[in-house]
Amino acid sequence: MGIFGSVMHAKGFDYRFTLCFRTITVIGFGSILFHGTLLFQLQHFDGIPMIFYVLVLFYSVNENKKERKFGIWFPITLFLWGFTISTVLIFLGGHYQNKIMRLLEFYIFQGSFFLISICVYIHTFAIVINLKDEKGIRALMTRGTIIFLIGYLGWNIDYHLCKEMNKTSNPQLHAWWHLAASYSSYSISLIVMFDRSKMLRKNPKIKWVYIIFPYVKLSEESERELLMQKVTVED
Template sequence: MDYNNNSVEGFWGKPTSTDWCEKNYDVTHYIAEFFNTLSSLCMISAGIFGMIMHSKGFELRYTIAFVSIIVVGIGSILFHGTLLFSLQLFDEIPMMFCVLILLYNLVENKSQKKFGIWFPTLLICWGVGITSVMIGSGKEYDNEIMQDIEFYVFQGTFVITSIIVYIYTILIVFNPEGDPSVTKLWLLGSAVFLFGYIGWHIDLHFCSVVNQLPLSLPNPQLHAWWHLTASYGSYILCVLVSYERTKILSKKPTLKWIFNILPFVRLPVHNTNKNNEKRLFKNKKELLYDDENEQLDEKVPLLKDEN
């Protein structure tokens, strides 16, 4: 890796985490990597928007998925804002669990569970196990070898799980009964994500080149662009999965777009209000029952008087 050898120290002291290509404390004394920190707000925004647009009529699993994107964004701000290893884990660990949540939502997308309780239990144990390895190796963060071990353990786990998730999305999109709108959504998300991932690698492995561009061009902040593209790609993946799941559950979903940029899943009103209708029906039955009892109570004294 072509690490950033920036010797500048700011408010948070000497960096102990992976140091990306952006110049440290270049904009303000209080934020280690200004653009990487600022761009992390995209993840929080994507998660909040997803929660708002997919709340009524959707299962809890999707709220959890969007919340996990928000947590990744918060961890990313803490990490890039300080460049402290302890806070780097607040970025990496949520990323790993976020992709595990997506994997669960993809695999268990039928009306009946395929694998029961053991599958989510396995995913949780896997996540906890990798987390333990990352924390254990990261205790020696001043040792460059141990730091590399922690970095590649996380990257390896994250990439392998992401590939599995990607394969599952391909199976969904390119099945014989595939929906053209879903294919469009998948192609857009894949293209944006791939663009950002290439930039991530350039920023990581060719930092010296990026910081010495011809014509005195500034650093293009490729890692910050990665945050933007990863946020968008993750959001689209959550939308795709929620659309497929609600379609399987016969909720008649439709894909809608805001300015042809932000997709979301819309459910018919009768689906989103189904629970409210059930409560209303139950309340009406109770009211009718009470009215009948009152009428009966009124008739009983009359019968007694006649006798």
């Protein structure tokens, strides 16, 4: 979903959303590295990008006006927070053979990610309410939430009934959880992007590829303006 988002939104959108899509892509590759090797140290390759992904979204839902509300120190503070958490996780991960260190790393990561994610989701829900007349936004939020919950249910079944699942034809629910999380994260990013584009009067619309893959399309007028700006810069 990250690669799809990067391709479909390569022009006309803030760089913050490019970071979102690229981070989703990094999380995907990091997850492949960790689950393909089951080396505990490689878990950071998807865990740490997850922290920075929600931090970028947290910045986006709070700084969605034309003018900055919190100034330059807000993104700097968020980056330093992400860097600090990442450093702590890497340090604790270096002592993964110690059960206490391993549990401490787990709860620090889960706690940080969960709290920021809840804040982002609440802000996004408020965006959906404010954009209730916009076609496709509510459907995007509903679909993303349902897919996330189904994936989360699958993860719990796989986690708590691991031995029983291995005795049957394993449906790989954990892998489906990653797909569900990726899709729902992408959906949240689109809603925030749509709100930002509307705030900048770019007349965005939600479009779908094969009724499965959503993306934000700007109006033809906005795209012409972007093209004219590019031509002016080149001249």
